Amino acid sequence: MQPRNMSMSGVVDLAAVKAAGEAKQKAEQARAEAARQGGTPPVGASGLVFDVDEAGFELEVLQRSAEVPVVIDFWAEWCEPCKQLGPLLERLAAEYVGRFVLAKVDVEANQMLFQQFGVQSIPAVFAVVAGQALPLFQGAAPEGQIRQVLDQLIQVSEQRFGIVGAPVQPGAADESAPAAAPQPPAGPHDSALALAHEALDAGDLGGALQAYKNVLSDDPGNLEAKLGLSQAELLQRVQDLDPQKVRRDAAERPTDVQAQLAAADLDLVGGHVEDAFGRLIDAVKRTAGEDRNAARVRLLELFEVIGPDDPRVTAARTALSRALF
Numbered sequence: 001m002q003p004r005n006m007s008m009s010g011v012v013d014l015a016a017v018k019a020a021g022e023a024k025q026k027a028e029q030a031r032a033e034a035a036r037q038g039g040t041p042p043v044g045a046s047g048l049v050f051d052v053d054e055a056g057f058e059l060e061v062l063q064r065s066a067e068v069p070v071v072i073d074f075w076a077e078w079c080e081p082c083k084q085l086g087p088l089l090e091r092l093a094a095e096y097v098g099r100f101v102l103a104k105v106d107v108e109a110n111q112m113l114f115q116q117f118g119v120q121s122i123p124a125v126f127a128v129v130a131g132q133a134l135p136l137f138q139g140a141a142p143e144g145q146i147r148q149v150l151d152q153l154i155q156v157s158e159q160r161f162g163i164v165g166a167p168v169q170p171g172a173a174d175e176s177a178p179a180a181a182p183q184p185p186a187g188p189h190d191s192a193l194a195l196a197h198e199a200l201d202a203g204d205l206g207g208a209l210q211a212y213k214n215v216l217s218d219d220p221g222n223l224e225a226k227l228g229l230s231q232a233e234l235l236q237r238v239q240d241l242d243p244q245k246v247r248r249d250a251a252e253r254p255t256d257v258q259a260q261l262a263a264a265d266l267d268l269v270g271g272h273v274e275d276a277f278g279r280l281i282d283a284v285k286r287t288a289g290e291d292r293n294a295a296r297v298r299l300l301e302l303f304e305v306i307g308p309d310d311p312r313v314t315a316a317r318t319a320l321s322r323a324l325f
Contacts, residue, residue: 037114048093054110061103065128069100069157071136071150073125074114076107081140082123084278088143091123092150099164100127100152127153130161160201191223200232205239208232238265250279255293257283257325268302271296276302277316284323296320 034144052060055059063072073089075082085103088228093102107114108120117126117133125136136149158165196211212229215222242296243266250263260283267276299320303313 011102012249013150048098049090049102049104052105054156057113061128062131064101065132066130067115067161067163068098069153069163070128071100071102071153072117072126072128073102073104074107074119074122074126075104076115076122085123085125085140088146090141096150096154100150125149127165129157147222151260151305159197181240181252193222193228196228197224200235204237205232227307230301233301234265234268234305237262238269241266255286257287257294260295264298264302268269268305273306273310273312274316277312277319281319282318296324 005132032309061072064070064076071089071093073082073086075086089102093100094177105113107119117124117135121138123140123316124138127134127136137146140262141149155259192211193216196208196215198206199211209229209232212225212232214230215225218226241262245264246262253259260279264276264279267273277299280295280299284292284299287295299316303316306313
């Protein structure tokens with residue numbers, strides 16, 4: 001999972017940008033209501049990991065996600081990798097002592113949830129923050145990678161939604177679990193990045209672009225700022241497009257590079273990552289000169305939006321190399 005895109009999928013959704021601000025407002029309202037009612041009670045160790053079904057999902061996951069990131073483990077009794085991943089996630093939930101909670105969903109007994117989240121295979125791990133569903137990873141990932149995903153989930157929950165996790169009753173956490181690693185000190189650009197993220201979430205693309213550029217002018221290698229800038233530039237490119245016209249033009253003029261560039265942007269914004277990459281690779285194959293270079297450069301820009309470690313980026317880089325050489 002790359003910083004801020006929250007998922008190893010790297011999907012950027014225009015609706016999600018608007019929804020993020022709305023979700024943050026709803027989370028703040030929920031916390032205010034909880035405070036009026038005496039505050040959210042501390043979470044005991046048994047509350048860090050729990051089973052959830054379709055009937056209890058609204059209360060136990062969606063409402064709870066206004067106070068603490070909820071990680072969802074989709075599993076089944078017959079799934080051997082699930083038997084490896086499940087205990088690891090439970091141990092990490094205890095170790096992180098309330099910075100996230102773990103909801104376990106038996107897919108055999110909860111087919112509707114399985115379908116609503118679009119789970120393709122198990123184990124699959126998602127998160128819900130302020131009512132927003134975020135895909136994290138599929139399969140039994142290594143512990144180090146899972147820790148990175150969880151750390152970034154917690155960071156984004158704090159920065160974008162002001163959600164810092166639920167308190168844990170003193171002594172409730174498993175004393176046998178190792179203490180959570182100390183957090184690194186705030187970086188020199190953390191406040192500037194937070195302002196840039198807030199501008200992006202609020203739909204202020206001009207402000208977000210300038211804020212990310214300011215960070216990069218001082219720190220050209222800042223990966224989070226690079227990713228944020230790429231996302232803001234993508235959203236700015238598509239904000240005034242007519243999706244129907246763009247897709248009609250792309251279908252009618254397959255050799256028109258500008259039409260393919262616009263359609264690829266819309267593909268990515270809509271979550272169709274492989275389609276966006278494939279469209280531009282095809283454009284590279286069909287064109288030459290400046291048109292070919294324009295398709296190649298746009299593809300590299302979309303790689304930046306998704307992040308270099310995403311397997312779809314790796315596969316598309318290989319395909320691009322074959323198309324070029």
